[in-house]
Amino acid sequence: MTALTDIRVTASSYDELVALVLGGAIGPDPRTERIAVAFTTRQAVRHEGRSGGYRNEVLSLRLAEAVGSCAVEPGGLPDGAVEDCVGADIARLLEHELLPVRVAALDAYLMHALPHGPANGAWSCPLPAGTSLEKSRARARAVVELIDAAPGATVLVVGVVNSLLEALRARGLAYVPSDLKGGTTEWGEPVRTDALAELEHCDAVLASGMTLGNGSFEPLRQHAQRHGKPLVMFAQTGSAVLPRLIGAGVSAVCAEPYPFFWLDGGPGTIHRYGAAL
DSSP: OOOOOOOOSOOSSHHHHHHHHHTTSSSSOTTSOBOOEEEEEEEEEOOTTOSOOEEEEEEEEEETTEEEEEEEOTTOSOTTHHHHHTTOBHHHHTTOSSHHHHHHHHHHHHHHHSOSSGGGTEEEEEEOOOOHHHHHHHHHHHHHTTOOOOTTOEEEEESOOHHHHHHHHHTTOEEEEEOTTOOBOTTSOBOBSOGGGGGGGOSEEEEETHHHHHTOHHHHHHHHHHHTOOEEEEESTTTTTGGGGBTTTBOEEEEOOSSOGGGOSSOEEEEEESOOO
């Protein structure tokens, strides 16, 4: 089976992608496209059999049939941020003072203009129904398959998800876990807080789309491009953004638009870009 690799719209950087959108080079005039609905989704989880849990908060913006999203630190959005987005046009939101708003707006626009599917370079991968842990593990296997690295290689994981670490172990890949929150993994391994300091010691990078919303993505992309290292993104944040950066440091993307796997126990779909499987 070979994943589709015809990415028809690409950019050399995140900033260039924004400029293409603002210039009307990708789809409809962003000054005429307005957000109808803005909302946040908050989650707290502790999977059965796991010793620890975590929290998520995601800002989502709806443009026509499309929903764009950006994860934020729980409680990190100021009062009024959601209301400020409703009725606003995409062009204005792409210049908003809050980075998560800018990312969610770009994601919504690109989901609208370039929806996930074969025509835009994606191979859809079904997720089976199941518990939150079962679905997390199924997603993790689909993500880790995208990493072009031989057993024994070391992967820098930016944004620790224990199911991803399990899947890396199953492939015989070593890993360095990194997350701004620090702490330890399920297996007591220390989590580094400075991902950039670990880049030189790793053969590949597996990073969360949340790096778009906290400003840490661009140094990862530049390092991967400069050194020819695989950079695989697992993206609830910016699921429609990151595929447009394949070939500019990003090697593959597992895109998961809203609604995310943890919101529903039924079957779902994720979309993979840019790698031979």
